[in-house]
Amino acid sequence: MNNRKLLTFVIFLFCSATISLSAQNFFKKGDQIVNVGIGLGSYYGGTGYSMTVPPLSVSYEKGLLDGLFDGKGAIGVGGYLGYQANKWETVFSGNSYGYKYNYIMVGARGTLHYQFVEKLDTYGGLLLGYDIVSSKFFGESSYNLDSATGSGIGYSAFVGARYQFTDSFCGFAELGYGISALQLGISFRL
Numbered sequence: 001m002n003n004r005k006l007l008t009f010v011i012f013l014f015c016s017a018t019i020s021l022s023a024q025n026f027f028k029k030g031d032q033i034v035n036v037g038i039g040l041g042s043y044y045g046g047t048g049y050s051m052t053v054p055p056l057s058v059s060y061e062k063g064l065l066d067g068l069f070d071g072k073g074a075i076g077v078g079g080y081l082g083y084q085a086n087k088w089e090t091v092f093s094g095n096s097y098g099y100k101y102n103y104i105m106v107g108a109r110g111t112l113h114y115q116f117v118e119k120l121d122t123y124g125g126l127l128l129g130y131d132i133v134s135s136k137f138f139g140e141s142s143y144n145l146d147s148a149t150g151s152g153i154g155y156s157a158f159v160g161a162r163y164q165f166t167d168s169f170c171g172f173a174e175l176g177y178g179i180s181a182l183q184l185g186i187s188f189r190l
Helices: 002-022
Strands: 032-040 048-065 075-094 095-117 120-139 148-164 169-176 182-189
Touching: 032 075, 032 169, 048 095, 048 182, 075 120, 095 148
Parallel strands: none
Antiparallel strands: 032 048, 032 182, 048 075, 075 095, 095 120, 120 148, 148 169, 169 182
């Protein structure tokens, strides 16, 4: 009999927590979230290039404004850091040589969130940042091939979604132009 009472009490607490959780917006003013992701589909490299480090990203976001669009919308801002590395290699006259490339993207992001369904945060946004690209020659060649760096303004538009597993742990996916075409990963609410 005590087990039934305990089970009933646990079910009651779970239902109460679920009801109170669903009544709240997923992303609101003051919330802080960190995303850690790995990319699928890179914009860097091309034919003959091999990936040495897959596209990796870390982003931070803080809620600035909520209560938009019938209480289901919010605005957030934050930062972004992405990294990827690859190489191009060839063999000529028995000598192997090529280039190793590093790509770093650093930027600021702004997002507009709208919660269509419970536990799912959907958003779109823009990133403005700086792309840092470096290359380094490796191997043996009779040519004098130097290394080079290049940098410039980078930007991105993206859409994404976070699914809430617990109050502080989520899974996310983002599609857009950045360090990769598709980012998959986990999110932590601070």
